[in-house]
Amino acid sequence: MKIEMPTLPYATNALEPVISQKTIEYHYGKHLQTYVDNLKKFVVGTEFEGKSVEQIVEKAPEGPIFNNAGQVLNHTLYFLQFKAPSAASKEPKGKLKDAIIRDFKSFEDFKNEFAAASVGLFGSGWAWLAADKDGKLHISKEANGSNPLHHGLKPILGFDVWEHAYYLDYQNRRPDHIKALWDIIDWEKVEERY
Ligand SMILES: [Fe+2]
CATH class of the missing domain: 1.10.287.990 (Fe,Mn superoxide dismutase (SOD) domain)
Incomplete structure (x- = not known):
């Protein structure tokens, strides 16, 4: 990608009440x-x-x-990975869903492990679902501004756990914010990255 602002594929209020x-x-x-x-x-x-x-x-x-x-x-x-809660599909389909079940046992197990990584990350950073060159999925905790690409992994889905991502809406309640994010994931878009 070029160094430029992405165009949001939704209105700035479309993700409410998950993100204001x-x-x-x-x-x-x-x-x-x-x-x-x-x-x-x-x-x-x-x-x-x-x-x-x-x-x-x-x-x-x-x-x-x-x-x-x-x-x-x-x-x-x-x-670019979000969609209005009313339009979001709530879970992946196709090859990404198959890979999640293969590598994490079930979609629920994946969500629990991903949420635990997001909530447990100390300080500012990111939790990523990322794929290695063989397509195996990994949950990657990245400090500050790092990204799985820096370690040779392909980023698929990322949760921002810097306080600026949630403080206005959830204050210190990072777990509540993480839980709510599942309602706005555009799984079709996420699967395109896999
Ligand atoms: Fe951020």
Whole structure:
């Protein structure tokens, strides 16, 4: 992907009551915009100028370029994986569902393990469902702005557990926010990534 803001495929209030319009306006409109602006600025004159966001996340060493590229990739995948609760399918179908059952026993077991990783992540970071080169699924806990791509895994589904993702709507109740997110996952979109 290019270093640019993704276009949201839904209205800013479409994810309510799971994610409020106000949170989308700050999280997408301010936080992600800042990561995009910073990354554009920081790559100028470096070996990463002109590279895709994915290439930067794969190759950049720890530091401001990596942190901002990771957050552009993380948030782009994050905001594009949601759908209004009334339209969301609530569970995957097809090959992703088969792989989840193969690697986690059941969809419920997967959700429980993924929620535990999200809730248990200390400080700021991300929980990701990611696939290795053989298609095996892994739950990957990433600190701060990292992404599974940095370790050679393909990111499929990500939960942002930075407080900026939920504090306006849930304050300190991260588990409640994580539980609610399952109602707005666009599983068709997520499966396309697998
Ligand atoms: Fe975020």
